[in-house]
Amino acid sequence: MTVTLSDVAARAQVSPATVSRVLNGNYPVAAATRERVLKAVDDLDYVLNGPASSLAAATSDLVGILVNDIADPFFGIMAGAVQSEIGGPGGRAGGERMAVVCNTGGSPERELTYLTLLQRQRAAALVLTGGALEDPAHAAAMSAKLARLADAGTRIVLCGRPPLEDSGAAVATLTFDNRSGGRRLTEHLLALGHRRIGYVAGPVERTTTRHRLEGHRDALAAAGAGAAGHAGNAGNTGNAGQEELTVHGPYTRASGYDATLELLRRAPDLTAIVAANDTVALGAAAALRDRGLRIPEDISVAGFDDLPFSVDAVPALTTVRLPLHEAGARAGRLATGAEEAPPGGVATIAAELMVRGSTAPPCR
Amino acid sequence: MTVTLSDVAARAQVSPATVSRVLNGNYPVAAATRERVLKAVDDLDYVLNGPASSLAAATSDLVGILVNDIADPFFGIMAGAVQSEIGGPGGRAGGERMAVVCNTGGSPERELTYLTLLQRQRAAALVLTGGALEDPAHAAAMSAKLARLADAGTRIVLCGRPPLEDSGAAVATLTFDNRSGGRRLTEHLLALGHRRIGYVAGPVERTTTRHRLEGHRDALAAAGAGAAGHAGNAGNTGNAGQEELTVHGPYTRASGYDATLELLRRAPDLTAIVAANDTVALGAAAALRDRGLRIPEDISVAGFDDLPFSVDAVPALTTVRLPLHEAGARAGRLATGAEEAPPGGVATIAAELMVRGSTAPPCR
DNA sequence: CTGTTAGCGCTTTCAT
DNA sequence: ATGAAAGCGCTAACAG
Numbered sequence: 001m002t003v004t005l006s007d008v009a010a011r012a013q014v015s016p017a018t019v020s021r022v023l024n025g026n027y028p029v030a031a032a033t034r035e036r037v038l039k040a041v042d043d044l045d046y047v048l049n050g051p052a053s054s055l056a057a058a059t060s061d062l063v064g065i066l067v068n069d070i071a072d073p074f075f076g077i078m079a080g081a082v083q084s085e086i087g088g089p090g091g092r093a094g095g096e097r098m099a100v101v102c103n104t105g106g107s108p109e110r111e112l113t114y115l116t117l118l119q120r121q122r123a124a125a126l127v128l129t130g131g132a133l134e135d136p137a138h139a140a141a142m143s144a145k146l147a148r149l150a151d152a153g154t155r156i157v158l159c160g161r162p163p164l165e166d167s168g169a170a171v172a173t174l175t176f177d178n179r180s181g182g183r184r185l186t187e188h189l190l191a192l193g194h195r196r197i198g199y200v201a202g203p204v205e206r207t208t209t210r211h212r213l214e215g216h217r218d219a220l221a222a223a224g225a226g227a228a229g230h231a232g233n234a235g236n237t238g239n240a241g242q243e244e245l246t247v248h249g250p251y252t253r254a255s256g257y258d259a260t261l262e263l264l265r266r267a268p269d270l271t272a273i274v275a276a277n278d279t280v281a282l283g284a285a286a287a288l289r290d291r292g293l294r295i296p297e298d299i300s301v302a303g304f305d306d307l308p309f310s311v312d313a314v315p316a317l318t319t320v321r322l323p324l325h326e327a328g329a330r331a332g333r334l335a336t337g338a339e340e341a342p343p344g345g346v347a348t349i350a351a352e353l354m355v356r357g358s359t360a361p362p363c364r
Numbered sequence: 365m366t367v368t369l370s371d372v373a374a375r376a377q378v379s380p381a382t383v384s385r386v387l388n389g390n391y392p393v394a395a396a397t398r399e400r401v402l403k404a405v406d407d408l409d410y411v412l413n414g415p416a417s418s419l420a421a422a423t424s425d426l427v428g429i430l431v432n433d434i435a436d437p438f439f440g441i442m443a444g445a446v447q448s449e450i451g452g453p454g455g456r457a458g459g460e461r462m463a464v465v466c467n468t469g470g471s472p473e474r475e476l477t478y479l480t481l482l483q484r485q486r487a488a489a490l491v492l493t494g495g496a497l498e499d500p501a502h503a504a505a506m507s508a509k510l511a512r513l514a515d516a517g518t519r520i521v522l523c524g525r526p527p528l529e530d531s532g533a534a535v536a537t538l539t540f541d542n543r544s545g546g547r548r549l550t551e552h553l554l555a556l557g558h559r560r561i562g563y564v565a566g567p568v569e570r571t572t573t574r575h576r577l578e579g580h581r582d583a584l585a586a587a588g589a590g591a592a593g594h595a596g597n598a599g600n601t602g603n604a605g606q607e608e609l610t611v612h613g614p615y616t617r618a619s620g621y622d623a624t625l626e627l628l629r630r631a632p633d634l635t636a637i638v639a640a641n642d643t644v645a646l647g648a649a650a651a652l653r654d655r656g657l658r659i660p661e662d663i664s665v666a667g668f669d670d671l672p673f674s675v676d677a678v679p680a681l682t683t684v685r686l687p688l689h690e691a692g693a694r695a696g697r698l699a700t701g702a703e704e705a706p707p708g709g710v711a712t713i714a715a716e717l718m719v720r721g722s723t724a725p726p727c728r
Numbered sequence: 729c730t731g732t733t734a735g736c737g738c739t740t741t742c743a744t
Numbered sequence: 745a746t747g748a749a750a751g752c753g754c755t756a757a758c759a760g
Contacts, residue, residue: 047483050415051417051486052415054415055415060415062464070434070447071441073440076439079434080435098464098485099464099465100465101447101463253676285676286676289678312647312677314677314678
C-alpha cells in the first residue's frame, strides 16, 4: 500500500542502498543512476519514512526550541529566527530540519519533561531561549539532562540565557547583557533628574528578572554614592527603601497595570516607572493613564526588549533593545553547526538603550 | 552504551513486550509488574526511542502546525493554544504530543514542502492556520497532498482558513467570518457618518485579504444603495472609485505606513482608514501622526484581529476581535480527536466588532 | 495477564 | 560505483 525504498529501488533497477545514497546525497552515485532513481521517486510519489530513517541513522532532523510562551513576540521572534536558519525548506540543500517548539509556560517540570521528550526524539539540536529558573535543584537537573543529551550527540544552544554553571557539557551560549541594559536605562532616568523611581520587576527566581533589577540598583547605588561624595547626601537614590519601590509579577500587561497601581499607592511621589519588559510597560502606561497621569509630563515610563509595538506606543516607549532576531538566527546556525561556537562557548549580546518619548525630565 | 527496552525488561525480569505495554499504558498489566518495570526504567534512566517506536507503530506523536510567521502574535497565539491542547507535558496522561511549528512565510512552495516533511515524519495531525493562497494550481496541489496525508491517518485541521473546495478528505475546518467582520466594521464607520474611507488591504491572492475587503465593499454597496433609495444620490459610497481608495500590501506595519501615505496622496479628503489588520493599522496610525493628523478628530482608524497590543494603542484601536486563542485550542482538540468535528466538517467562527477610541464621527 | 515472534523501513559496513 | 546483509529499538499479533 505505502511505497517504500525498495519499491523505488525495484523501479529504478538498483539496490535499496543506492536509493538511500541518492536520497541522502552523502555518497558518490553515478549521475545516470541518480537520475533514474530520482525519476522513480517521482513516478511513485515516494516519501521517505522519517522514523525509519532516524532509527537506522540514530539521529533525527528535529530541532527542539524551548520557549516560555510562543504567543509572546519576545519568544516568537527568536523562534522564528532560529527556524529560518536551521534549513527548513528553502534552506541549503539537504537541510530539511524542522523546529519542534515547546511551550514551557515557565514551569520547571515542563521544561524537564520537554527535554526528555526531545531526547526521546533523538533531536539533532536543542535551543533553550529566555531566562532560566534560579532554583539550584532544577538547575542541576537541567544540567544533568543537557549533559546526557549532548553526550548523545544533540547540539545544545542557549539563547538569551546565562551560561550553565557547572555542566561540562559542550553548550554554546548566547547571553543577553540584561544587567548593563538595566543599568543604562536607569542611568538615563537619573540623568534626566529622576530620584523616585518605581520598578515593576518580573517573576522572582528568574535570571532575567534578577539581572535587570540588579542593573537598575547598580545605577541607583552608583548615583547615591556619587551624590554622597558630592554633598554627603545619598538622598532617596540609595538602596534604602528600594524594596518598597519594587513590585514583582509575571511578564504580563496585567501585572504591569496592577503593580503600577500598587506602586502609586506606596509612593505617590514617583516620577518614573521602569518595567521589567515592554509588555509590562504597556500595562503600566495604561494604569497611569487611567489614573489621569500624563506620560512623560507627570511621570516617565520605560520598558525593556524593544518589541515591535513599542515604537508605536504613544508616546513611543523608551526601552532597551535586544537583538532578538539576530540572536535567534545565530542560535539557529550554532544549532546546525553552520557557525562556530564563540570562544569559551559564551558570547554576550549587547543591549542598546533606545531613548524615546515616554521619558523626560521630572516636572517639579 | 545506550539503554534499550530489553535492558529494562531484563532488569525487571519481564519480557520486552510487557515493558512496552507499561510504557504505552494501552494494555492491562498487573500493578506489581508495572511497579517493577517503572522502577527499572528509573534505575536505568531509560528513555524510549521515539523513532523506533514510531516506526513500529506507524505513527508519531508529532503534530504539525503551519503558520505564516510565528513571530506575528496572530499566529503565535493560535500556535500556543493548539499546543496547550495537544497534550504536551502536563496534558492528559499519556498525551505527549509535540508541536512542530512550520513557518511558511506565505510561500506556496514552502507550504507544500512542509507538508511533505510532515508526511515523512508520519505526523499524527496537522493544523493549517491563517488564510490560504488563492492560486488554483496551488490549491489543487494542497488538496491532493492533504488527501494523501488524511489517507495515511493524519488528522487534518484548518484553523482560520476557508474550507477546502474539492478535496473529499476528512478535514475539520474552523473558519473565521472575516467577511462579516469586515462588513460590520465598515457599517460602523458609515453609521458614524464617514463617506470617504481608505482601505489598506493585505496581499492580493489571499483569502483573508479578499474576504475582509469584500465585507468592506458589501457595506459600502449597501449604503450606496440605501442612499440612492433615499435621495437618488449614491455619493462616494458606491463602488466607483473604490479601487482608488484601496491599496494592497503585506500584513506589516511598514505596509500600513506607506499605504496610508499613498492613500492620503490620492484622496486628501479621507475621513477614515480601515486596515487589513491591527499591525497594519499601527503603521497607518503612525503615518497619520507623522502627517500631523489627529486620531480620531481628523481621521478615524480601524484594524482587524484585536491583538493584545491594540487596546493599548492611543487612542485604543477600534477593531474586529477574532477569538484566536479559543480557535487554536479547539483546533488542538480536533487534532487529537478530543473533540468531535463540527457537523459538515466546517464551523464558522464569529468575529466581534470592538468599538474603541480610534473611530469617531468625521468632523466637518 | 504475560511471553514469543516477526517484522516496521531505512542505513551502513563490508564486499565486489 | 554498486549490491548484500545485518541490524537500529520498538510494537503488535498471536499464543498461552
